[in-house]
Amino acid sequence: MPRRCRVYGTTADGTHKAWLVENDPHVNTTWIDRWIFHSEYIIALGADGPVGFLRYSWFWGKIPYMDMIYVVPEQRREAGAADGLTAGVPTTIAANSVSSSG
Template identity: 55%
Template structure:
């Protein structure tokens, strides 16, 4: 299994598997805001992030191909991102998921995130969006 930053040659695969706009995907590759995982030489998943307030690393999306889930790829993506953010000197990580979706929430908690509040996003979705924070200030650099 190889985890690395997303590169321009990953663009067609990311356009096929991420639901952001093509322009946003290109921008995120350019700004090194993707990690991708390869299994047996084929792309199997991605993690896309941005920065809340332009500062705090915020995991916008993590996705592993359904047929390849539960083989450690998601954990490997998350850990690579976390290590990179520790290396940049970040003190906290953020993410969010929909209240009604129990599985993503369980995934975030499993990776050390704690719920920090929710906002009503009924204009987009039926249940609130829960925000999660992880304190990485004590995490040693790899």
């Protein structure tokens, strides 16, 4: 069973940069610096430090747009992807949404 902890969110700052470089490997450090400078990272902090982040930008310069959510593997739930994607969706709609037919 995954270890659970209470978390709170805070805007990332320079003290989080090394952790972000390690845990947001799809972007280079120039972009990480930019997002930190513009306060576009929200860090999820647990008792022992960061446990995840939300990275966002601005659509048309005024609408917040979520680019990425990351949670460290130890804090993720052990649910199947299909369960999370189709919970509460009628079976026929769920089946059609994952169908490969065009």
